[in-house]
Amino acid sequence: MIQKLLKGFIAVGIAAMIFGQCISYSPFEITLEDHEKDLTQKNLNRLLDNPTGNSDTVTFAFIGDTQRFYDASTDFVNVLNKRSDIEFVIHSGDISDFGLDLEFSLMAEILGKLKVPYLTVIGNHDIIYNGRRIYEQMFGPMDYSFTYKGFRFVMLNTNGREFGFSGKVPDIPWLDEQLSDTSHYKNALVIQHVPPGNDDFDNTLETSYAQTLSKWGKTLLSMNGHNHDYSIGEPYNDGVTYLNSFSTSKKSYVVVKIWEGGFSHVVVDF
Template sequence: MLDVSYPNHLKKISVYAILVTAIASFSCNGIFQYNPNQVIFRDNEKNLTAKNIESIRSIPPEDTVRFILMGDTQRWYDEAEYFVKSANSQKNISFVLHAGDISDFGLSQEFKWVNEIMSGLKYPYLTVIGNHDIVANGSASYRKMFGALNYSFEYGNNKFIFINTNSREYAFDGSIPDLNWLRAELRNNPENKNAIVVAHVPPFDGDFDRNLELSYSRMLAEDPNVKFSLYGHQHSFRNEEYYKDGVQYILSTAMVKRGYFVITTWNGGYKAEQIEY
């Protein structure tokens, strides 16, 4: 029988490797995430869009609704925590809209970290998917944690329409944004509520499909219920009637710039206040 012996230091390394592997196989909740692209969430981290819409609807709306538009948390966790403190100091806020780029690399752990910070808000928050959130397995993580990439809900005199506009991540194949879905949502507004489209990439940005830009902007301009539309992505404040067609395009800056908008809406009108903290 062949007798194979190993130096003591190699034996120690082997034992150490076995121990590390065994320990790493168990986390505090019994699951170790071997692959950063895995999509593993606890029950209280799933289906947050539906849960938060239910929370919003549980509070009777007033004639005037105030909400916050912010975005692009990415890796700026400290700045996001300061945002939560500033947002909590605002009065009469119904909810917060996160205009996308929740994560930087589309990793489930990034979504978890940001949700943990945002859970410190006194208000429910809703999201729209950003281009960074689609990287790697980000779309699956977003769907698991939040829900559908395109969705809508009504509150008071407003219909909010959240749509994926990250065309570049789909190779500008004509499918994003889904204009047929958007058209149907705008038409399905029998009470003529304020129609507020929320997305990450604005139509005049290079990451938006140029072949769809005109159709998208015209669709908004031709709907008398659309007065303004909300975005993130460009890491700067913008509040302008970009196409000179009656629709105001409002972009909130990134968390690293420490700013957001407070939007006030009423039947047929609105006001946008820029906040820096």
């Protein structure tokens, strides 16, 4: 139903522009309301101010690529809200498909019904048109990190193609800085949308990215979306596991549990 609504809004906007009717709304306009802004900080405040579960472990759900899949995303929220073991949700990017604020608003409304906080990274589809500006207003910085129960979560923009393969995305020096203070965290997880080795990742940075993750000896997982399907492996044989999230269209998600020095994961269908 929400998909039909979105298509209807876009169709009306396009028809109005074609026929020259007087209408104030453009699908490329940014019209966020106050409750739709700074969602990353708002969710971090919820998470960090009220840690739940066992102090030695962290359990979270991992999804991605919710673009256009509004009904499936609603089903995910309904299913997850019945669980009591999930502390938060990580979304691996592509909240939108066309970088329109209507898409972002619809998905934020759905995800906002989660009983637990959720954190996001920016996907390649989230950058097109006005998407980058919308994401930064709605969520916040494209690169950020936080520490929860002693575990460092590094949220990273890796959409190299959308930045012209400039050699600056992902920001390797910033990533290195987040991982270098090893005395201040137990283990690290690095979350991004486009994985290294993908055609949309800046291949001039692939080696330095992998080396940065492994050199400090505390990175448990590199987690990404973009491929719309689950996979797990150790492509660089360096002790860092790479985990790819499902698109919600697959009607599956991953539950990840971490503890100092290790992790487990379970695929859940819904």
